[in-house]
Amino acid sequence: MIELTTPISEEQVRGLKLGDIVHISGIVVTARDAGHKLMVEERPTFLDELLRGGVIYHCGPVVRKDDGKWSFVAAGPTTSAREEPYQAKVIESYGLRAVIGKGGMGAKTLEGCKKFGAVYLSAIGGCGTQIARAVTEVLAVHKLEEFGTPEAFWVCKVDKFPVVVTMDAHGNSLHDQIDSASKKQFEALLAR
Amino acid sequence: MDEKLRDRLVELLRRASTDLPADVEAALVKARASEEPGSSSRGIFDNILLNVELARKASTPICQDTGSILFEVRIPRGFDDRVMREALLAAATTATKSYYLRPNAVDSLTGKNSGSNVGIHSPVVHLETWDDDSVQVRVLLKGGGSENVSTQFRLPDSSLQAGRDLKGVRKLVLKAVYDAQGKGCSPGVIGVAIGGDRMSGYQFAKEQLFRKIGQRSDNPDVAKLETELVTDLNTLGIGPMGLGGKTTVLDVFIGAQHRHPATYFVTVAYMCWACRRRTMTIRKDEVTYD
Numbered sequence: 001m002i003e004l005t006t007p008i009s010e011e012q013v014r015g016l017k018l019g020d021i022v023h024i025s026g027i028v029v030t031a032r033d034a035g036h037k038l039m040v041e042e043r044p045t046f047l048d049e050l051l052r053g054g055v056i057y058h059c060g061p062v063v064r065k066d067d068g069k070w071s072f073v074a075a076g077p078t079t080s081a082r083e084e085p086y087q088a089k090v091i092e093s094y095g096l097r098a099v100i101g102k103g104g105m106g107a108k109t110l111e112g113c114k115k116f117g118a119v120y121l122s123a124i125g126g127c128g129t130q131i132a133r134a135v136t137e138v139l140a141v142h143k144l145e146e147f148g149t150p151e152a153f154w155v156c157k158v159d160k161f162p163v164v165v166t167m168d169a170h171g172n173s174l175h176d177q178i179d180s181a182s183k184k185q186f187e188a189l190l191a192r
Numbered sequence: 193m194d195e196k197l198r199d200r201l202v203e204l205l206r207r208a209s210t211d212l213p214a215d216v217e218a219a220l221v222k223a224r225a226s227e228e229p230g231s232s233s234r235g236i237f238d239n240i241l242l243n244v245e246l247a248r249k250a251s252t253p254i255c256q257d258t259g260s261i262l263f264e265v266r267i268p269r270g271f272d273d274r275v276m277r278e279a280l281l282a283a284a285t286t287a288t289k290s291y292y293l294r295p296n297a298v299d300s301l302t303g304k305n306s307g308s309n310v311g312i313h314s315p316v317v318h319l320e321t322w323d324d325d326s327v328q329v330r331v332l333l334k335g336g337g338s339e340n341v342s343t344q345f346r347l348p349d350s351s352l353q354a355g356r357d358l359k360g361v362r363k364l365v366l367k368a369v370y371d372a373q374g375k376g377c378s379p380g381v382i383g384v385a386i387g388g389d390r391m392s393g394y395q396f397a398k399e400q401l402f403r404k405i406g407q408r409s410d411n412p413d414v415a416k417l418e419t420e421l422v423t424d425l426n427t428l429g430i431g432p433m434g435l436g437g438k439t440t441v442l443d444v445f446i447g448a449q450h451r452h453p454a455t456y457f458v459t460v461a462y463m464c465w466a467c468r469r470r471t472m473t474i475r476k477d478e479v480t481y482d
Contacts, residue, residue: 019232034303062256062294073291074247074256079337079375103337103375103434124236125337125377125433126466128256130243148305149295162239164232166435178436179373182428186370189424190352190363 003160007053008097010117016165018174022121023160027139028055028100032078034151035143036086043093046142050155051094058083058101060150062128063138070138072156074128077102080120088112100163104175113169120167134161194279200472200479201283201329205261206292207481208331208470209253212244215405216381216442216467220244223379223432223439233437240432240465251292255377255466258293259333261315262398266328273319276327280317284309296336318395326475330402333468334461338380341372344393347456356456358417361386361446368460369425369441374434377464381405382421382444385459387451393459400445401463402471409446418444432465442467 004012006026016022029050031039038044061075080087080101087099087109097118099105102125113119123131135156142153166174224237247254263280267273285308287293297311298304309315322328345364347356352367354360365384372380383400385393408415421444431437442465451457471482 021232060256060294062253062258062291064291074253074258074294076256078257079340081375102377103373122433122435124239124243125374126255126464127239127243128254129247129250129252130239132252132256133246147303148298148307150305164435174435175373178430178434182370182373182430185428186366189366189427 006055008055009053010097013097013117013119014169016119016168018165018168018172020165022163022165024055024098024100024121024163025159025161026055026157028057028156028158028161030057030059030061030152030154030156032058032060032151033082034147035153036083036090038143039094040086040089047094047153051096053095053097055098055100056090056096058099061132061154063149063154070141072132072135072138075132075135076126076128077123079103080105084109091118092116100161104166104173110167110171110173113167114171117169119165119169121163122166123161123163131161134158193282194275197275197279198282198286200474201279202286202290202292204329204331204470204472204481205283205287206251206290208333208468209258209287209292210251211248212254212466213404213469216465217241217244219405219442220465223442226438231437232435233431236432236435236437253292253294254468255335255464256294257335257337258296259335259468260296260339261293261309262332262334263315263317264330264332264399264402265317265319266322266324267319268325268327269321271321271327276319277317280315281310284315326473328471328473330471331469332398332401334398335377335464335466338376338462338464341376342394342397342460342462343368343371344390344457344459347458358413361458362417362421364458365421365444365460366424368462369430370428372462373430376462377466378430378434379432379439379442379465381442381463381465381467383461383463384444384446385457386446386448388449388457388459389452389455390457392449393457394461396447396449397459397461400447401461401467402469403445405443407445411448414446414448418446
């Protein structure tokens with residue numbers, strides 16, 4: 001198990017390999033469909049400091065507010081594939097080092113990870129309550145009114161957020177490996 | 193507003209979102225046991241089961257995507273359906289305020305979230321009168337990831353050499369699960385509808401998801417296909433969350449309905465491992481939940 005704290009260096013991510021279990025501590029920013037579209041089309045600067053050497057988390061949390069203070073109730077990953085058109089560009093323009101999500105991403109993102117030094121990390125889908133407990137504090141929220149709770153940028157402090165490396169910074173993807181192995185078996189089953 | 197009915201429905205939604213049905217949890221326990229000790233797939237099941245327990249104890253959502261809400265309602269003769277509809281919408285709003293549900297109703301034109309889970313055709317309500325004197329409300333909370341990988345095919349399909357028979361159906365279910373990989377949060381529960389039109393296909397496929405794990409079709413040929421598909425799909429190696437492993441599906445439920453002579457739809461409703469369904473029954477003012 002590898003401990004990483006934000007900001008993360010290029011050297012640190014280049015050292016990760018498929019299957020490594022990583023605990024992320026520090027700051028992660030949630031972003032989904034509306035967020036990625038905005039980051040690419042309008043390139044807002046309010047995220048610059050948070051994302052340089054930083055981590056984006058594909059997540060639309062359940063959030064509660066008590067006495068003006070936000071906290072996460074449930075916060076598992078959402079399907080990352082929807083951000084495939086945007087992710088490589090976001091990695092490049094903000095200097096991201098890691099993206100956390102579920103389900104994996106495609107060739108464009110894998111290439112972006114290799115070129116700019118980033119990794120894709122899988123969290124366990126559906127584990128909303130468990131992952132919310134790794135979020136120790138919600139520091140800020142951006143675009144809440146405009147995007148709504150699931151789509152807003154939530155800036156949070158995490159402690160030992162458990163993830164596994166499934167796309168490394170050298171062009172390898174566990175998702176591609178599973179897809180091709182299962183494809184062979186799928187074809188064998190069809191022929192039966 | 194029937195406040196008592198509303199509160200009972202809020203409790204139904206709370207249970208659906210925070211307390212995974214026992215049969216689904218048992219299937220996950222069994223899936224965990226089938227993975228090698230020390231393997232990453234076993235580790236994923238460990239986390240899944242821990243999360244299920246934490247959510248139940250804390251009464252917080254198992255998954256932050258508390259899904260689209262589907263209500264299947266049966267009311268006795270003489271029960272005013274408007275009272276039921278009003279209570280269902282109020283319960284969805286209250287359950288959202290109580291953090292049992294994430295606000296998941298977004299205006300498709302403006303992008304604005306209604307904040308309450310109430311909107312046009314949200315929640316989805318199917319309501320019918322039945323001969324029983326009880327009120328039955330079944331709810332399914334189905335996440336967006338699993339909905340995105342659900343799909344509808346037409347037979348015959350030349351690319352798969354699939355014809356209009358159960359062999360053809362088998363090939364399409366294999367394809368749907370292979371295509372989904374881990375994106376629907378595998379291991380999935382697979383609801384399949386054979387026949388119907390494009391609309392009733394999806395509705396009937398989702399209806400199958402209310403069956404309990406292991407509950408086989410009454411039709412022996414269909415039951416046999418269900419069992420075979422579970423075995424075959426679990427050789428694909430997709431595993432929990434698509435990261436590899438021996439369990440890709442928890443079960444396959446197939447239902448058949450009549451079709452137009454010219455059409456033969458096969459509809460696959462993919463449900464994530466967090467198969468959140470609950471039933472509430474009110475009989476002589478006594479409420480029970482399953």
